Amino acid sequence: MRLPVLFAILTTLSASALAADVSVAVAANFTAPMKRIAAGFEQATGHRARLSFGSTGKLYAQIRNGAPFEVLLAADAETPKKLVEAGFAVAGTRFTYAIGQLALWSADATRIDAEGAVLREGDFRRLALADPKLAPYGRAARETLDALGLAERLDGRLVTAESIGQSYQFVASGNAELGFVALSQIWRDGQFLGGSAWRVPNGLHEILRQDLVVLARGEHHQAARALTAYLRSDEAREVIRSFGYEVAN
Template sequence: MKSAAFLVSASLLLSGAAQAAELTVAVAANFAAPMQKIAAAFEKETGHKLALSFGGTGKFYAQIRNGAPFEVLLAADDETPARLEQEGQGVAGTRFTYAIGKLVLWSRQPGLVDDQGEVLRSGAFERIALADPKLAPYGAAAMQTLQKLDLAEALSGKFVQGESIGQAYQFVATRNAPLGFVALSQVFAEGLLTEGSAWRVPETLYEPIRQDALILARGRDNPAASALMRYLQGDAARAIIGAYGYGF
């Protein structure tokens, strides 16, 4: 009996190992912190393994078009996944919005950024960081905000642009820029500011930052890809996503 039970247990273990798969995922820079937590929980629950790459959505688009071996894309916008799907680089019907991003004006210096964003009108700073509006959705949102405030032209000489929101964040984090527009998720956790001072930019000042996920053509037959998409829409992942200030 013990021998039979052992064989059954071994069979189940081998079956689970056979079903586990590895998945390469391109993740928008703003989503790095929550995705690392989600990945750990996902791997523990499913047995699948994730290889995560973080970067700018615009750069990922070019890499995917040039044959980069990504199987899933978690973008910082909804336009890039839609374009990849239309171009045959993604699996039709797998695209959905996994998070709605929020923009924040942030400084590592306490008290520099007030809770109404009036520091922008004072101009009492040498540089302001933002992601490239042509490449990064959060950069586009920052420009929309400044244009609606009628400050884009006045502050243009102080812009320090990064390729992605991750680089824009680094400019401020390393104090190469005293303040900058970054993703809320980069500086808030569990509803609290992690450091410095910040202004949550009203969502009326920029278009919604809908962040879409897509299974790419290379991930079509990978069971871990569909499993991850289901997991991102479940309660466990959404709790993590919400804790970093994202909407749905």
């Protein structure tokens, strides 16, 4: 019976007296939502999250070479798994904090219809997508084209971007009429930010699970645990959704 009281006292204590910094490596695609989540986290717990952004591949190389991070928010599920297997992350701390949504996007407000039929009609010169070998969204885009049976037909018209950010720039600058981007790039608070888009159904490609994991140097770090708990909270999930991601149940 006393336990909840004790717990409440402990959490209050941890929020004031034991407030600490936690260094978080964040996949670049999650930059905007994470900045907002970090502000909410600081208010709710008193801990401060110091954010470092980079591509998941770079962050992986850095962590393996001694980077001072306590938590990793990856853009995929494999990287956290590999880090646990190699002993750089703590087993049992992995979970899916967000599910990425793929979108076909054009800067032109009339070009894309609600069903994405424009892909079949083929009335465009350039279709941008991120490199399937480098970026999970690129792979999902490729899988979508395969699932629609369009991969071969569109082959000469595909432009490959180094990342999903570059794919966005190709389309935003009008150099590609269409492109596969992350919904999070073009979606805010329940609506598209501009242009026209088709939200690609999750059934057309493998689900874009983004997992986090507590890293070895965060194992006994209280603020690291507090942050992973906060990322499961309703407030955090609300923010994540407002930026165009889904959350796991």
